[in-house]
Amino acid sequence: MLAESTTTARLVGKPVKGMEEILSPEAIDFLEMLHHKFNATREELLQARTERQKRIDDGERPQFLPETASVRAGDWKVGAIPVDLQLRRVEITGPVDRKMVINALNSGADVFMADFEDANAPTWENVVEGQLNLRDAVRRNIEYQNGKVYRLKEKVAVLKVRPRGWHLPEKHLLMGDKAISASLFDFGLYFFHNAKELLARGTGPYFYLPKLESHLEARLWNEVFVAAQEALGIPVGTIKVTVLIETILAAFEMEEILYELREHIVGLNAGRWDYIFSAIKKFRKQPDIVFPDRTAVTMQVPFMKAYTDLLVKTCHKRGAHAMGGMAAFIPNRHDPAVNKAAFEKVKADKDFEAKNGFDGTWVAHPDLVSVARESFDKVLGDRPHQKDVLRQEVDVQAKDLLNFTMAGSHITEAGLRLNINVGILYIGNWLCGTGAAAIHNLMEDAATAEISRAQVWQWLHHSNTRTTDGELISEERVLRLIQEETEIIKEEVGLAKFKNCHFERASHLFSELVLSTCFVEFLTLPAYKYID
Known part of the structure; x- marks a missing residue:
């Protein structure tokens, strides 16, 4: 069990290897500070989601917020972007198991997004071991053996971490009678154990933020970052984040999200699969909105094209990176036909993103890093990004983000x-x-x-x-x-x-x-x- 702590926190569930190292009394004190400062606001914002959904169920359609028009009209930019986050042509994503962490960092990608969220099943063992794996990776002493020894190469990808979304609890750590927010748990432990070490190694604590539905939820994250940095004596603005625009409501508040996080944000990402899910979920009761087979919902259908065009324009207008989404196709080294088809589909997807102005993209498999890089190299040349592509011809209105017509598509x-x-x-x-x-x-x-x-x-x-x-x-x-x-x-x-x-x-x-x-x-x- 853990050493004696002055906190009111208590662990629930079986002990797992390494738990005492990650959940030290000092780390739990840090988590408790975050919980007491921010959990009430988190709960209020989740209730606001519920109330907003009721209004949508009753027929309300989203619009750009009139009360934040001055933000959209203002002349401002996001803060300085660190040198090691300037080049992000290819980012690889995956869960936080030990072998995956090593292979992803060695993959040749520019960035590895270590995922505690959608790519990770949050067993207590996975969550704790994931924190241990990232701690060891930061210090470059991570190793995995399974008949073969896996170690980090000299040059590795820049590490970014995605905590779980605001809606999820971490039931294995209670604060009083409440489970701690999984967001605060994942972010807090990684930041507490690694922020100073990352800075000493010439990089920094970098994150991806999932599932935001409003700029108020982004504001809460910003307040968490300020408190966390002040608690550890780290300059405010050291944390750098990319926000996934993966809910249809967030698409109407992209500029506001950038503004709320302007000291800490470096870009937005087109989280396409969650975005499609969000569109179905939010308008699930509207009789005039019924989606066809999921294979028919491509990046070229009107509402998806409008969303990605607006994302690129918004990011570049504010000096932030626009990151493309995940191509779900994966190669099969044992089936040449499947392998060839996967490469062709990923190439077409990444060619489309690069030509549309994106600064980089995501892949899920090391074999696809070179495929995606070729698409962006061809368009960007020697430039680290293409933020000079302002997409001024883009004029996306609310009706465009809500244009769910998909001609010729069916339910089969x-x-x-x-x-x-x-x-x-x-x-x-x-x-x-x-x-x-x-x-x-x-x-x-x-x-x-x-x-x-x-x-x-x-x-x-x-x-x-x-x-x-x-x-x-x-x-x-x-x-x-x-x-x-x-x-x-x-x-x-x-x-x-x-x-x-x-x-x-x-x-x-x-x-x-x-x-x-x-x-x-x-x-x-x-x-x-x-x-x-």
């Missing part, structure tokens, strides 16, 4: 089955401790699984929604397909893995999520009770 039985199959497979992997799972040659994380279950919910709860064969998407049909896909999964993964990774439970949970009268905001919230 294959699309319905795919959503069910992927949803169950991903939840099963997540319950088994894997947050980023290769499924059907795509890298699925919580965001893509959310799209799958949100679409099935929407199709099921909109009256008279039919697939192209004319058959109604009814509760009876969905339940039948869930059972059929569950049996297919059992055959594919084998009985032992099916049982060990709780795929039966995943199937039941998927059923509950899509059949529920009330839309569950995030699938990870009900699933979290089955973790550990």
Whole structure:
């Protein structure tokens, strides 16, 4: 157990290796300070999300905020960007397990985003070991052995860390009778243990911020950063962050988010998969908004094109980097045809982003780093970024961000089955401790699984929604397909893995999520009770 501490905090759950090192009394004191200063505001902002959703359910449509017009019209820029964050052509992302951390840092990417969020299943072991792995990586003494020894190369990617979103708790650490915010937990521990070490090594504490829905949520993060830096005696503005614009409400407040974080922010990222999920979720009850098969929701459909055009224009106007999103395609070294197709799709995606003015992009697999880099090298040449591309021709209005027309797209039985199959497979992997799972040659994380279950919910709860064969998407049909896909999964993964990774439970949970009268905001919230 932990050494004696003066805090009111207490740990819940089994001890895991290294816990005493990461959750020292001093670290817990730091977390408790953050909790007492900021948790009440966090809870108020989450309640504001709920109230906003009720208004959208009643027909309200988002707009650019009239009360912040002066911010959008103002002449201001974000703060100075560190030298090691100027070049970000290719960023690789992945969970915080030891082998992944080493391979990602060695991948040849410019930046590695170590992910405690959508690519990480938050078992207590994963969360604690992830902090240990990053601590060791910062100090360059990380090593992994599995018949082969993995160590860091001389030149590695710059490290950025993504904590979990404001909505998630960390149930293994209670402050009084409340679970600490997972955001404060992930950010606080990494910052406390590594900020000064990072600075001594010529870099800094760099982060990605997920799932923001408003500039007020960005303001809260800014206040957290100021308090954390002051507590450790580090100059305010040392922390540098990139915010993922992955909710449709945040798209209407991009300039305001940059403004609230202007001392600390270096860019925005087009978090495309969560953005699609957010669009389905926010307008789930609108009879005129029903999305087709998820494969038809590409970056070229009107609402996605408007969002990315506005993101590039907004970032470059304010001196920030515009980062492209994740291409989910992954190569398969054992199947040349799949490998070739993946490379071609990723190349086309990255060519599109580079020509659209983005300064860099994301990949999920080391083999794709060179593919993405080639696309950006071709457009950027010797420039570290293309913030001089101001996209002044872009004039995105609220109606453009809400233009959900997708001509020629349909809902098919294959699309319905795919959503069910992927949803169950991903939840099963997540319950088994894997947050980023290769499924059907795509890298699925919580965001893509959310799209799958949100679409099935929407199709099921909109009256008279039919697939192209004319058959109604009814509760009876969905339940039948869930059972059929569950049996297919059992055959594919084998009985032992099916049982060990709780795929039966995943199937039941998927059923509950899509059949529920009330839309569950995030699938990870009900699933979290089955973790550990």
